[in-house]
Amino acid sequence: MTFTLRALSARLVALSALSLATTFAGSAQADGGYYAGVKGARAAGRGGAFTAKADDVSAVGINPAGLANIGTTMIQVGNRFSYNEHTFARSPTLDWRDTQSPPYVTFPRVKNGAPWQVLDPLIGVATNFGLKDWGFAFAAYSPAGVARETYPDYGGQRYMMVRRNAQLLDYSLSAAWKFKDMFGIGASLVWIAVPTLDYSLMVNASPFSRENATPVAGGYDAYASVHGHDYFTLNAIVGGWFRAAPFLMFGLSGQVIPSQIETDSNVDVVAKSPSVGKIQLSRNGQPANDVGLTLPLPMTFRAGARYIHHQGDRELFDIELDGVLETWQRVKTFHLDARDLQATASGETVAFADIDVQKQWQNTLGIHVGGDFNVLPDRLTARGGVYYETPVANPAYANIDFTSGKQLGFALGGSVHVSKLEIAFAYEYRVQPTVRVSDANARVYQAAPGTTCVAPYTDIAECSPYYLGRPSAPANGGEYFAYSHVMSLDGLYRF
Amino acid sequence: MTLPHSGGTRRLGSLLCALYPLLGGCASDALPSTAPGSVSATVSSSIGTVVNVTWTTTTPTIGYVSYGTTPSVELSLTIDEPEDATTNHSRTLLGLSPDTTYYYRVVTWDITNATAGTSEVLSFHTAALPEGTPALKAQSFEVTDEDGKPEAPLDALVLVPFVSATITTIGVVDPAGKLVWYRVEDRARRVTRARFSSDKTAIVYNAISDATPADSELVRVPLDGAASTAVKVPNLGEDFAVLSNGALAALVPDAQTVSGATVTGDSIVEVDPSGAQKKVWSSFDCFDPATSPGDNSSPSWTGANALQVTGTTTYYVSLRNLSTIASITRETGACDWILGDSAAGTLTLASGGAPFSHPGSFFADTKSGQLVVLDADGGSNGSRMLAYDLDLEAKTATQSQSYDSSPRIDVTGQGEATLVRGGDTRINWSNGSRMDVINSQGKLKWTLSATSGERLGYHTSFRDLYAPKLEGNQ
Numbered sequence: 001m002t003f004t005l006r007a008l009s010a011r012l013v014a015l016s017a018l019s020l021a022t023t024f025a026g027s028a029q030a031d032g033g034y035y036a037g038v039k040g041a042r043a044a045g046r047g048g049a050f051t052a053k054a055d056d057v058s059a060v061g062i063n064p065a066g067l068a069n070i071g072t073t074m075i076q077v078g079n080r081f082s083y084n085e086h087t088f089a090r091s092p093t094l095d096w097r098d099t100q101s102p103p104y105v106t107f108p109r110v111k112n113g114a115p116w117q118v119l120d121p122l123i124g125v126a127t128n129f130g131l132k133d134w135g136f137a138f139a140a141y142s143p144a145g146v147a148r149e150t151y152p153d154y155g156g157q158r159y160m161m162v163r164r165n166a167q168l169l170d171y172s173l174s175a176a177w178k179f180k181d182m183f184g185i186g187a188s189l190v191w192i193a194v195p196t197l198d199y200s201l202m203v204n205a206s207p208f209s210r211e212n213a214t215p216v217a218g219g220y221d222a223y224a225s226v227h228g229h230d231y232f233t234l235n236a237i238v239g240g241w242f243r244a245a246p247f248l249m250f251g252l253s254g255q256v257i258p259s260q261i262e263t264d265s266n267v268d269v270v271a272k273s274p275s276v277g278k279i280q281l282s283r284n285g286q287p288a289n290d291v292g293l294t295l296p297l298p299m300t301f302r303a304g305a306r307y308i309h310h311q312g313d314r315e316l317f318d319i320e321l322d323g324v325l326e327t328w329q330r331v332k333t334f335h336l337d338a339r340d341l342q343a344t345a346s347g348e349t350v351a352f353a354d355i356d357v358q359k360q361w362q363n364t365l366g367i368h369v370g371g372d373f374n375v376l377p378d379r380l381t382a383r384g385g386v387y388y389e390t391p392v393a394n395p396a397y398a399n400i401d402f403t404s405g406k407q408l409g410f411a412l413g414g415s416v417h418v419s420k421l422e423i424a425f426a427y428e429y430r431v432q433p434t435v436r437v438s439d440a441n442a443r444v445y446q447a448a449p450g451t452t453c454v455a456p457y458t459d460i461a462e463c464s465p466y467y468l469g470r471p472s473a474p475a476n477g478g479e480y481f482a483y484s485h486v487m488s489l490d491g492l493y494r495f
Numbered sequence: 496m497t498l499p500h501s502g503g504t505r506r507l508g509s510l511l512c513a514l515y516p517l518l519g520g521c522a523s524d525a526l527p528s529t530a531p532g533s534v535s536a537t538v539s540s541s542i543g544t545v546v547n548v549t550w551t552t553t554t555p556t557i558g559y560v561s562y563g564t565t566p567s568v569e570l571s572l573t574i575d576e577p578e579d580a581t582t583n584h585s586r587t588l589l590g591l592s593p594d595t596t597y598y599y600r601v602v603t604w605d606i607t608n609a610t611a612g613t614s615e616v617l618s619f620h621t622a623a624l625p626e627g628t629p630a631l632k633a634q635s636f637e638v639t640d641e642d643g644k645p646e647a648p649l650d651a652l653v654l655v656p657f658v659s660a661t662i663t664t665i666g667v668v669d670p671a672g673k674l675v676w677y678r679v680e681d682r683a684r685r686v687t688r689a690r691f692s693s694d695k696t697a698i699v700y701n702a703i704s705d706a707t708p709a710d711s712e713l714v715r716v717p718l719d720g721a722a723s724t725a726v727k728v729p730n731l732g733e734d735f736a737v738l739s740n741g742a743l744a745a746l747v748p749d750a751q752t753v754s755g756a757t758v759t760g761d762s763i764v765e766v767d768p769s770g771a772q773k774k775v776w777s778s779f780d781c782f783d784p785a786t787s788p789g790d791n792s793s794p795s796w797t798g799a800n801a802l803q804v805t806g807t808t809t810y811y812v813s814l815r816n817l818s819t820i821a822s823i824t825r826e827t828g829a830c831d832w833i834l835g836d837s838a839a840g841t842l843t844l845a846s847g848g849a850p851f852s853h854p855g856s857f858f859a860d861t862k863s864g865q866l867v868v869l870d871a872d873g874g875s876n877g878s879r880m881l882a883y884d885l886d887l888e889a890k891t892a893t894q895s896q897s898y899d900s901s902p903r904i905d906v907t908g909q910g911e912a913t914l915v916r917g918g919d920t921r922i923n924w925s926n927g928s929r930m931d932v933i934n935s936q937g938k939l940k941w942t943l944s945a946t947s948g949e950r951l952g953y954h955t956s957f958r959d960l961y962a963p964k965l966e967g968n969q
Contacts, residue, residue, distance in 0.1 A: 094604050094611045101559055101571035104602045104613045440608030465577045467609055474609055 034166075034402045035326075037144040037409070037428060038062065039122045041078055041488035045413020045426030046370030047385020049320040051304030052241055052251030053372075056492055057124035060139045060172040063239035063253035063302065064186030067135030068176035073127035076139075078424070078490030080120035084146045085484070087111040088400045090156030091439050091477035095216035096466055105216050107156030107478075110400075114150045122490065124172075135176040135186070142169055146484070151400060153223065158202040159215075159446040159475035160357075161401045162223070167196040172237075183242040190255075192233040197263050197293065199334070199401070200225035201357075203447040204472065205269065205279065205343065207350045212451035213464035215473035220345075221272045222279060224355075224447070226293055226336060228265025235259050235297070251304040251322075258330065260296040267291045267336070269352075271345060279345040281352065292337040296330040298363075319371035328361040328392045343450065350450040358444050360397045361404070364390045370411065381415040383426070391435075396443040398435050403482045405435035413488070422492040432482040442474035530612045531558065531584070531601045536619040539720030543622025544675050546588040547719065550601045554608060555580035562588055562599035566616050572961065577606055587719040590652070590667070590675040590960040594623040625679055628664045629657040630947040633672025638938040649932055649941045651915060652960060655923070656686040656700060656952030657945055664949070665689045665700050665716070667960060672943055676960065678716045678723075687733040687909055688953040693741040695963045701745070703731050713743055713766065718960070726770045732761065732794075733909070734856065734953060736804040737969070742767060744810065746799045749777045758784050759792075761799030763810055763823070776810065776823050781830035786838040789816035801856035801911070801953065803968045811859040813868070818852045820868060822861055831861070832885070834892050841890060848894030849873060851881050855910030855925065856953050858967045861887065867896075867920055869910040877903035880912040880922045880933075898937055900924055908950070913967025915956045921967065926950045 040058025043050035050058070054066025057076035089109040094102035124139025148165045151157050171193065176186030204212060206220035214221075239253030266289045269279045281289045304322040308315050333356035341352040370385020386409065393404035413426030448471070453463035457471050467473055531550040539545035548560050557575035561568040572586055584601075591597060597619055603612040638646050649670045657664045663686040667676035676698075680686055684702035692699050697717045702725070704710040711731035716723040728735075732746030742765050749762035760778035767773075778797040789796055798816030805811075809831070810823040819835030834842040835851065844850055855869030855878075864885040871878050874897075882896035898920070904927030911923040918935035928945040945951065956966040 092611050092613070094602070100573045101561070102574060102602075102604070104611055438608070439610045440605070442609075466604065466606055468577075468606060470609060477610075 035143050035145045036403070036407070036430060036484065037080075037486060039078075039080070039141050039144050040076070041413060041424035041426045041490035042383070042415065044080075044428050044486070044488045045383040045385065045411050045424065046320065046372065047368050047387045047409065047411045047428075048324070048366070049304065049322045049368040049370035049385050049387075051253060051302040051322045052249050052306035052320050053304075053318065054239070054241070054251060057126045057137055057139050058122060059126075059186075060124060060137050060174045060188045061141065061143070061170065061190075061237065063241065063251050063304075064137070064174040064188040064237055065176050065178075065184045065239040065241050065253065066251070067126050067137050067174055067186055068133060068178035068184040070126050070135050071128060071132075072494050073125070075125045075493045076122065076490055078122045078488060080117070080144065080486055080488045082117045082120065082146070082484050082486040084115050084117060084149075084482070085111060086146075086149060086400065086403065086482040087480070088151075088157045089479045091437075093215045093439065093473070093477075096214060096464070097217065097219075110151050110155035110157050112149045112151065114148045117147060120144075120147075133178050135174075137172070137174040139172045139174070140169060141172070142167070149401065153202075156478065157400045159204075159473075160399050160444055161199065161201045163198065163200045163225070164401050165196055165198040167194065169193045169195065181243055183240060185240045186238070188237040190235040190237060192235055192259075192261070192297075194230040194233070194261050194263065196227075196229060197261065197265070197295070198225065198227050199293065201447065202272075203269070203355070203449060205271065205276075205345065205450055206448065207345075207348045207450040211464075212448040212453045212471070213446065213467040213473040215446065215475075219273055220276055220450075222276075223270045223272060224267060226265045226267050226291060228263030228293055230261050230263040233259050233261055233297070247308045247310065249306050249308070251302070251306070253302045255298075255300040258297075258299060260294055260330075263293045265291050265293045267338075267341075269343060276345050279343055281341050281343055283339065283341055288341060291339060291341065294335045294337070296332075298326045298328045298330055300327075301325040314377050315372075315374060317371055317373040319369070322366075322368040324366035324368065324389075326364045326366070329363050331359045331361040333357060333359055338449070353449040355447050355449060357399070357401075357447075358397055359393065359399070360443070361392050362394065364392050366390070379417055381417075383413045383415075384411060386410045395435050395437045396441045398437050398476055398480050399444055400476075400480070403432045403480075405432045405480065407432055420494050422494070424488075424490045424492060426488040428484070428486040428488070430484040430486065432480070435480040437477050437480070439474045439477035442477040444474070444476035445470060445472040446475045448472045531556075531603050531614050534601050534614045534617060536588075536599060536617065538619060538622055542676060542678070542720040543624065544589075544591040544593050544677070545718070545720040546591060546597070546619055546621065547585060548588060548599060548601065549583075549585045550614065551584065552582050552603055552605070552612065554605050555582055556584075556603040556605045556612070558584055558601055558603035560586050560588065560599055560601055562597050564592075564595060564597055566598045568598050568600055568616060574602075574604065580606060589718055590669065591621050592673050592675060593621050596620045624674060624677065627659065627662045627679065627681075628674060628677060629659070629666070629945045629949045631668060631672045631674060631943060632946050633668070633670065633941065633943045635670065635941050636939055638934050638936070638940050640934065641936060646917070646934060646940065649919075651956050651958050651966060653921070653930065653943075653954050653956050654689050654691070654698065655930070655954035656689050657949035658686060658952055659947070659949045663952075665698060668943060670941065676718065680714075686952055688735060690735070690737050690955050690969070691957070691963050691965060693737050693739055699735075699737060699743065701731050701733075701735055703733075713745065726766060726768065728764075728766055728770070728772070733800045734802040736802045736810070738765070738804055739806045744775070744802065744804055746802055746812070747772075748795050749774070749779065751777070751779050753784055759795045760784070761795050761797050761812075761814070763802065763812065775825060776812075776828040778814065780828050781821060781823075781833065782814075782817065782836065782839050787817055787836050789814075790818075791816045801854070803857070803859060805860075809861065811857070813854045813857055815853050818850070818854060820854060820857055820859060820866065822859065832887060832890075834866070834883070834885075842885065842887075842892045843890060845891050845893040848883070848892065849881060849897060855906055855912070856923075856968060857911070858913040860914070861885070865914060866892065867912040867914050869906060869912040869922065871906045871910055874899055876900070878906040878910060878924065880920060882920065896920075896937060898922060898933055900927060904929065909952050911953050911968070913954075913956060915966040916958070921954070921956050923951050923954050925952075930954065
């Protein structure tokens with residue numbers, strides 16, 4: 001074990017700098033949401049095939065066991081810049097405000113009005129504290145994803161979602177140990193902070209029966225917005241690797257604690273028609289608007305096999321195949337617990353029912369293939385990768401809030417080494433091919449918290465005769481298409 | 496259906512998709528086709544302004560047709576009721592202008608699948624009016640109500656026979672004076688009245704055979720141009736009525752022996768679809784030829800010439816030769832009130848009021864105490880419309896309004912005055928080949944002239960040819 005006062009001082013300075021940086025990130029960064037891609041330019045440049053390699057700070061979220069292989073102290077600072085296009089063209093429908101001759105209505109394609117995401121950081125330090133077979137790390141990062149999406153108030157998507165802003169920040173404390181170069185294990189304790197989770201959509205606030213299905217617009221349309229936060233959710237990631245031969249190693253990791261984001265939120269409901277007047281929310285006769293919003297988090301399991309081709313003592317190239325299983329089936333709904341709120345408008349008071357944005361997500365399997373090629377040993381590395389992920393949702397539950405179809409992507413990247421500094425960069429193109437959902441199959445319905453139409457939705461006295469068997473009008477039928485251009489740039493300083 | 500989205504990025508995505516054939520490529524769920532198929536429009540062979548639109552759908556749907564004279568198809572039928580969902584559809588367009596290109600499209604709704612569909616905008620051309628149909632000219636006038644505010648323009652249609660020397664055109668005329676539905680009766684028959692059937696899906700008119708009275712009949716012509724049917728009513732008179740229960744009531748002569756002599760009066764008979772008749776009233780029930788002799792014996796002593804029914808309870812009848820209008824209880828045949836005849840009359844004309852002479856058709860409403868009548872011979876300036884307020888408790892009739900024809904018309908047969916929506920009165924000047932609508936202030940709002948000189952038979956005023964809302968004498 002090599003341990004000097006100077007080295008310790010240097011590492012303390014690094015940790016202090018990291019603390020300052022994460023304070024900034026926690027207050028100013030705007031990233032998060034449900035995931036898309038991986039953090040770290042080196043991992044991203046390989047198309048996410050990094051479970052077995054996992055040899056930089058991004059290992060804290062991918063496979064913490066890899067930290068045992070860093071063998072020095074590393075400060076990694078990086079950011080992702082992305083352009084995230086997400087479009088939706090709603091299926092034509094009839095405007096049942098006119099029950100005599102309901103007009104056939106088509107909807108223009110809408111797209112995310114906030115596609116640029118410029119602050120999406122990863123800041124961390126990893127060190128072995130001079131302990132040869134150990135590795136430790138502290139990192140703060142926003143999980144890879146699209147933090148913010150906004151759509152027109154009156155767009156065809158408005159009964160699904162108008163705006164979402166999900167700022168997530170993970171603080172990770174990790175440790176790893178290895179036995180010689182045969183195998184290693186590691187774990188990360190992750191504190192997930194959600195400083196902002198806003199979600200808004202248009203709802204049909206009609207208190208009248210049979211007005212629960214107004215697919216184009218309704219006289220009681222109201223803009224419901226939920227603003228909340230959840231500063232503390234714990235999770236953990238464990239991992240390991242095994243070197244079967246000098247040229248072959250395997251990695252395995254998992255985010256193993258089932259957890260969910262449960263925000264303390266406030267809801268505001270504003271009627272779009274002046275004739276409806278102000279919508280007052282109350283509980284037990286007292287003004288109140290606090291609600292709870294629950295978003296389950298998936299567990300994630302990664303497994304990777306990495307082939308390393310040596311030329312002499314050096315790695316010439318490697319290629320890794322990863323499989324990633326994410327248990328999204330935990331996400332059945334985004335559940336808004338109204339906590340027995342009541343809504344009063346135009347002299348009518350109705351119970352403000354809980355709102356469940358139907359998800360019914362399913363587990364996903366991702367296949368990632370990627371590798372590095374040392375073009376100029378210790379000077380220049382090129383990397384690339386491709387990946388495919390199965391759909392997180394049956395098309396019936398497609399929604400504009402998160403991409404839910406199959407995901408395809410490729411990545412190209414590289415590293416330039418200058419002394420102790422490595423500049424890593426990656427470009428990633430990610431696409432969700434067109435997902436088409438017919439209104440017949442659509443299972444996300446216009447939210448109508450005041451409706452008296454209840455399952456099985458066949459009471460013609462209470463339910464719209466044009467949507468019998470459905471709680472309301474389908475809101476998510478149409479075509480979805482999404483793609484992202486992502487540029488990652490990291491600086492890694494080893495000393 | 497594929498909705499476009501743009502950009503080279505999509506092409507890049509497509510290229511990427513092509514690299515993943517083993518992973519299912521980029522195929523996704525196709526939206527089912529809900530567009531109506533086999534859409535076609537057929538102009539009726541019998542009525543050139545009637546068009547039948549048909550289409551099919553792969554699943555049971557309800558639907559409607561939008562149409563108009565521009566591709567924006569500004570008019571629409573009403574959508575089917577949910578219980579009428581089907582895969583083979585047929586809807587009839589009515590009230591179209593002759594010899595005109597129309598555009599149309601079909602809109603469907605699949606309730607089971609909550610899915611809308613539409614066809615492309617297609618077109619058809621209506622047929623020109625057949626030779627011999629009347630030339631019409633309508634004029635609208637801006638008028639103000641009693642508060643000086645502009646009144647809404649006339650939006651009612653009118654069903655009326657146009658009688659020429661050789662043929663009769665039973666026509667529906669829109670406010671612009673266009674003949675938008677017609678039936679040509681080219682047999683040697685006299686047509687004096689047209690009405691809607693009780694279900695409002697057909698027009699019924701009388702076809703009187705003066706040569707062979709026994710062959711007279713009531714003809715039923717479906718609005719959609721389907722084949723007509725007829726029921727024989729021997730000795731059919733100038734008017735008939737349609738009861739709300741579907742039965743038809745007609746004026747027919749009633750000959751009885753009075754003091755050893757045969758006297759021909761009038762009766763009301765109800766006719767069932769088979770043609771069987773049931774007499775429900777006779778003029779002998781309320782009038783005595785001895786005390787109410789009338790001023791003419793042709794075609795009958797009382798000269799019944801116009802009929803009205805309210806629901807299934809009350810008949811009103813005009814007796815031209817007695818210059819009398821009577822209200823009759825259908826159930827008993829008793830006369831509730833009689834205005835005009837000095838011997839049998841039960842209502843007294845309030846002082847200063849003008850009596851009517853040789854009335855044409857009329858509109859009476861006992862409930863509201865209103866009566867308007869075409870007074871053929873009472874005025875010094877020719878025929879006129881007279882309106883009365885009836886007070887059945889005080890047994891008085893007070894004249895409230897009068898409107899002279901101008902220029903002068905002396906109505907010699909038919910002629911009619913009816914109250915219509917908004918307190919307006921529609922006056923049919925018959926052989927004057929003219930029809931006027933005046934407001935409650937007596938201001939002329941609308942006038943229609945048959946410039947080709949046809950006589951107008953008794954009319955029916957209504958709105959909305961698809962779901963007629965009848966006005967006045969129904």
